[in-house]
Amino acid sequence: DAGVIQSPRHEVTEMGQEVTLRCKPISGHDYLFWYRQTMMRGLELLIYFNNNVPIDDSGMPEDRFSAKMPNASFSTLKIQPSEPRDSAVYFCASSLARGELQPQHFGDGTRLSIL
Amino acid sequence: TQLLEQSPQFLSIQEGENLTVYCNSSSVFSSLQWYRQEPGEGPVLLVTVVTGGEVKKLKRLTFQFGDARKDSSLHITAAQPGDTGLYLCAGPEKGSGSARQLTFGSGTQLTVLP
Numbered sequence: 725d726a727g728v729i730q731s732p733r734h735e736v737t738e739m740g741q742e743v744t745l746r747c748k749p750i751s752g753h754d755y756l757f758w759y760r761q762t763m764m765r766g767l768e769l770l771i772y773f774n775n776n777v778p779i780d781d782s783g784m785p786e787d788r789f790s791a792k793m794p795n796a797s798f799s800t801l802k803i804q805p806s807e808p809r810d811s812a813v814y815f816c817a818s819s820l821a822r823g824e825l826q827p828q829h830f831g832d833g834t835r836l837s838i839l
Numbered sequence: 840t841q842l843l844e845q846s847p848q849f850l851s852i853q854e855g856e857n858l859t860v861y862c863n864s865s866s867v868f869s870s871l872q873w874y875r876q877e878p879g880e881g882p883v884l885l886v887t888v889v890t891g892g893e894v895k896k897l898k899r900l901t902f903q904f905g906d907a908r909k910d911s912s913l914h915i916t917a918a919q920p921g922d923t924g925l926y927l928c929a930g931p932e933k934g935s936g937s938a939r940q941l942t943f944g945s946g947t948q949l950t951v952l953p
Contacts, residue, residue, distance in 0.1 A: 728881070767882070767927065767943040780940065815881050825870055825889065828941065830881025 726750070730816050730831035738839050742804040745834045747816030748797055754821035757828060758791055758801050761813045773799065774821070785810075806838045842866075843928055843944035851950040855917050860947040862928035863910045869931060871911045872941070873902055876925040918951045925949075 729748040737743060749756045757772040771781040776793045784791070788807070793799040803810055813835050817828040846861050862871065870889045874882035886895050888904035888911060895902045899922075901914040915922055925946045932940040 766945040769940065772940060817881070825887050827872065827884035827887070828882075830883070832880050 728816055728818055728829050728831035730814075730834050732834060733832065734835045734837075736837045736839065737806060739807055740805045742802065743806045743810075743836060743838075745801040745814050745816075745836070747799045747801070747831060749799070749816070749818030750829055751797065752820070753818035753829070755819045755828075756793060756799050757817040757819075758799070759815040759817065759830075761815060761833070767815070770801070808838045811836055811838050843930060843942055845926075845928060845944040845947050847947060848945065849948050849950075851952065852918055854919055854951055854953050857914070857916050858918055858949070859912055859914045860926055860949070861910065861912050862944050864930070865909065867908050869908070871904060871908075872929045873911070873913055874927045874929060874943075876927060876946075877923075882925075882927055915949075918949075920951045920953050923949060923951050 728750055731746045735743060755772060755774055758770040759767050760770055761767045768783055770783045771791045772779055773793045776796055789803055791801045813833045815830050815833045817830045819828045820826045842864060844863050850858060852858055870887055872887045873885045875885055876882040886897055886902045888895060888902055891904060891906045891908045893904045899916045903912050905911060911928055913926060925948050927946045928944040929941040932942050
């Protein structure tokens with residue numbers, strides 16, 4: 725079975741540019757999560773979706789960040805304009821709906837560097 | 840937000856040694872999960888503990904959930920270089936109901952030297 729697929733794996737861009745991160749969740753999973761990981765703050769939840777609907781975006785840092793899930797097999801996280809402090813590893817994860825004990829399956833992340 | 844504190848933050852040991860890492864909170868969790876993250880990859884679930892006092896074993900790894908369900912520990916026996924990684928504990932966010940929103944600890948970075 726294919727796991728969660730994220731692209732690109734690495735992104736280096738100059739501040740002020742628009743950045744789009746992509747995620748394909750595991751087929752059949754009802755929940756999709758976007759996380760950001762840094763040394764200072766660890767793994768932080770940015771936003772999550774249930775059945776393509778955003779449920780909680782309280783972790784999104786500011787209006788420069790936006791996320792969409794147009795269908796069950798695709799989601800994007802966009803940063804516009806990007807800033808050096810956005811540099812981090814961004815993870816997408818998906819899980820099934822039934823029961824709180826379901827594991828979250830993570831992609832391998834996108835390492836983002838804003839110069 | 841419920842906080843999960845992990846200790847130690849960093850741990851470097853020789854192959855063959857035993858170690859224990861901890862995950863503590865002032866809040867009660869209905870369950871806790873342990874993940875391991877290797878460089879360049881996302882976290883991967885190792886185990887879920889549900890019942891206070893529960894002990895689960897996964898080969899050389901032993902996981903325990905505290906009686907009051909506020910803490911958990913991970914003990915590794917005879918550590919091997921392949922155990923190197925970032926160990927994260929995570930618990931469901933209180934009030935998230937069926938949302939399955941997780942709170943992650945800050946992690947323990949384990950390095951096992953050959």
